[in-house]
Amino acid sequence: MSGEVVGLWIGGILTLGIFSFIYKDNPFYKFSEALFVGVSAGYWFVVTFWQYFLPKLIDNLVLAYTVLTVEGKIDYHWVYLLGGGLGILMLLRLFPSVGWLSRWSLAFIVGTTAGLQFTRYLESNGIIQVKGTILSLFVWGDLNSTIGNIVIVVGTFCGLIYFFFSKEHKGAFGGAARVGVWFLMITFGALFGYTVMSRMSLLIGRMDFLFGNWLGLIK
Amino acid sequence: MKDKDSHWTRVLSLFLFVFVSLFLGMQTCLAQEAEQAEALQDSLAQPPAPPTNVVAKDAPNDNGHALLVIWTLSADDGAGQNNVVSYQILRSDSPDGEFEVRGLVPAGENTYKDKGAKEKEDANYLPPHKDFYYKVRVRSDGIFSDSEVSLPAHAYGQWYHTGKTAVLLAVLIFSTFALVFITVARKGKKLYIRPLAGIEAVDEAIGRATEMGKPILYILGLGSADMIATIASFTILSRVAKKTAEYQTPILIPCCDPIVMAVAQETVRAAYLEAGRPDDYKQENIYYLTSMQFAYVAGVNGIMIREKPATNFYLGKFYAESLLLAETGSLAGSIQISGTDEIAQIPFFVAATDYTLIGEELYAASAYLGREPVLLGTLKGQDWAKALVMIFLILGALAATFHFQFFLNLFKVQL
Numbered sequence: 001m002s003g004e005v006v007g008l009w010i011g012g013i014l015t016l017g018i019f020s021f022i023y024k025d026n027p028f029y030k031f032s033e034a035l036f037v038g039v040s041a042g043y044w045f046v047v048t049f050w051q052y053f054l055p056k057l058i059d060n061l062v063l064a065y066t067v068l069t070v071e072g073k074i075d076y077h078w079v080y081l082l083g084g085g086l087g088i089l090m091l092l093r094l095f096p097s098v099g100w101l102s103r104w105s106l107a108f109i110v111g112t113t114a115g116l117q118f119t120r121y122l123e124s125n126g127i128i129q130v131k132g133t134i135l136s137l138f139v140w141g142d143l144n145s146t147i148g149n150i151v152i153v154v155g156t157f158c159g160l161i162y163f164f165f166s167k168e169h170k171g172a173f174g175g176a177a178r179v180g181v182w183f184l185m186i187t188f189g190a191l192f193g194y195t196v197m198s199r200m201s202l203l204i205g206r207m208d209f210l211f212g213n214w215l216g217l218i219k
Numbered sequence: 220m221k222d223k224d225s226h227w228t229r230v231l232s233l234f235l236f237v238f239v240s241l242f243l244g245m246q247t248c249l250a251q252e253a254e255q256a257e258a259l260q261d262s263l264a265q266p267p268a269p270p271t272n273v274v275a276k277d278a279p280n281d282n283g284h285a286l287l288v289i290w291t292l293s294a295d296d297g298a299g300q301n302n303v304v305s306y307q308i309l310r311s312d313s314p315d316g317e318f319e320v321r322g323l324v325p326a327g328e329n330t331y332k333d334k335g336a337k338e339k340e341d342a343n344y345l346p347p348h349k350d351f352y353y354k355v356r357v358r359s360d361g362i363f364s365d366s367e368v369s370l371p372a373h374a375y376g377q378w379y380h381t382g383k384t385a386v387l388l389a390v391l392i393f394s395t396f397a398l399v400f401i402t403v404a405r406k407g408k409k410l411y412i413r414p415l416a417g418i419e420a421v422d423e424a425i426g427r428a429t430e431m432g433k434p435i436l437y438i439l440g441l442g443s444a445d446m447i448a449t450i451a452s453f454t455i456l457s458r459v460a461k462k463t464a465e466y467q468t469p470i471l472i473p474c475c476d477p478i479v480m481a482v483a484q485e486t487v488r489a490a491y492l493e494a495g496r497p498d499d500y501k502q503e504n505i506y507y508l509t510s511m512q513f514a515y516v517a518g519v520n521g522i523m524i525r526e527k528p529a530t531n532f533y534l535g536k537f538y539a540e541s542l543l544l545a546e547t548g549s550l551a552g553s554i555q556i557s558g559t560d561e562i563a564q565i566p567f568f569v570a571a572t573d574y575t576l577i578g579e580e581l582y583a584a585s586a587y588l589g590r591e592p593v594l595l596g597t598l599k600g601q602d603w604a605k606a607l608v609m610i611f612l613i614l615g616a617l618a619a620t621f622h623f624q625f626f627l628n629l630f631k632v633q634l
Contacts, residue, residue, distance in 0.1 A: 164606075168413055192567070
């Protein structure tokens with residue numbers, strides 16, 4: 001029996017193990033779940049080591065050291081020491097007496113990235129969206145575009161009113177907010193159907209594996 | 220008999236007429252084709268006229284590792300012999316040196332951005348402040364001609380990206396609104412925030428768990444700690460954890476990201492301290508499960524079925540796992556509160572959980588629960604920014620309808 005066949009059998013049995021959750025929680029599911037979680041956690045550790053820790057930190061520091069010893073220059077790659085230092089501070093969580101130092105790393109990660117995201121979000125979720133919504137309300141000789149543009153402008157306007165938090169939704173303002181909710185719900189309905197169909201393709205993929213690759217019933 | 224002969228004569232004449240017409244037509248076509256082929260052969264034999272006015276200059280609004288090459292099209296591009304196929308851009312670090320090919324653009328185009336790498340180790344590294352010379356080679360089928368060599372040009376980085384002025388203005392306007400309202404809130408003025416059903420239900424959900432003597436499950440989603448939704452979720456977690464500390468209800472937080480786990484541990488620890496119950500804090504209840512999406516789902520589903528939490532919170536960044544989690548939680552009989560800014564997942568939460576915070580409501584919830592001046596002021600500032608957006612929307616729609624292009628250009632952002 002080749003390794004590939006053994007792999008297929010293990011994959012098939014574990015797929016059934018996860019599917020058995022549909023019936024109820026059972027030892028077969030518990031085993032499959034524990035194996036899945038454990039193997040994936042281990043896999044991610046290896047991926048992180050080989051794709052981030054080694055090439056980003058160790059390789060760059062080795063390069064910086066080489067430049068220093070060969071050319072006698074302090075290369076910019078030494079900046080990676082900063083990342084390495086923050087990583088070591090994170091590991092200090094293992095020692096309760098100095099564990100508080102890890103907060104420096106956390107503050108750096110959350111603060112820096114929040115700042116970086118600020119302009120990116122404002123650009124992609126703000127300005128570009130506004131620009132995309134500025135549409136002509138009347139397109140000469142094209143009724144479909146006219147109606148489509150009006151729906152987009154009115155929908156966006158009312159949707160924005162719904163997301164006003166510092167004003168009570170009453171009167172005309174409340175009415176516009178309700179229209180906004182209608183637009184949101186119709187959009188969600190369409191998205192629901194669309195996403196369900198894409199999930200079906202995942203199920204079909206698994207069924208294809210079980211009945212095709214594993215059992216050979218689908219040629 | 221005579222009629223029969225006459226009939227055959229007419230048929231024969233018709234046949235001869237058709238045959239002769241076809242023969243003559245074919246001859247004419249063949250002659251025309253031969254003429255065209257000859258003309259084409261003549262044009263192919265001649266190389267196209269070289270491009271002129273080749274200018275190289277620094278590419279604007281970048282980090283200083285790209286040059287822009289502009290030229291005047293060959294006289295045979297779209298006119299004259301009309302035989303230009305493409306332009307090849309060649310670069311050298313000296314006018315008499317060996318030129319290397321840097322790129323290719325089709326006929327009709329007269330600009331090329333020679334973008335290099337910024338890492339010195341990269342083979343495509345383009346050093347800033349070093350002079351380069353360019354020439355453009357116009358190509359026809361197998362033959363070409365070169366332009367004159369351009370004057371030297373070097374790349375350099377810019378401190379200000381002129382294409383993103385609109386973003387700068389938006390940042391300034393938004394920050395001004397936020398700062399003004401934060402100051403107002405700090406001075407003690409009460410800022411109104413409308414009630415959110417999902418947040419109103421938080422206390423009820425925690426109370427329910429306390430009454431039932433069961434834990435609360437808090438899922439921060441699959442996002443990393445740098446995502447806005449995850450950061451908003453940390454703020455909500457802080458309030459939820461403070462309540463659970465007061466009610467002495469255990470809170471379970473399985474995480475799929477080690478950094479998120481560390482931040483969650485710190486957040487909950489601080490909340491327990493604030494509630495005056497630091498001894499009740501259990502770090503082992505906030506743990507790393509796995510970073511793989513569906514393995515994480517399998518693990519959390521197992522926890523839901525075995526621990527039977529009274530309340531499940533799904534607040535943060537969610538992807539395809541949203542329905543799997545919410546559906547299992549529903550089967551386990553938990554009261555569920557969800558919220559995400561991932562538009563494609565909101566429908567699933569709306570369908571399968573009791574309360575859903577839609578998009579920006581997730582961010583508002585953290586201010587609503589926290590009632591801190593900074594958060595309240597920022598939320599109020601956001602509302603004012605939204606009002607401004609709505610004004611721009613109306614004015615923009617009118618400008619687009621009446622073709623006032625200048626207004627649309629205000630929102631021009633170079634990506």
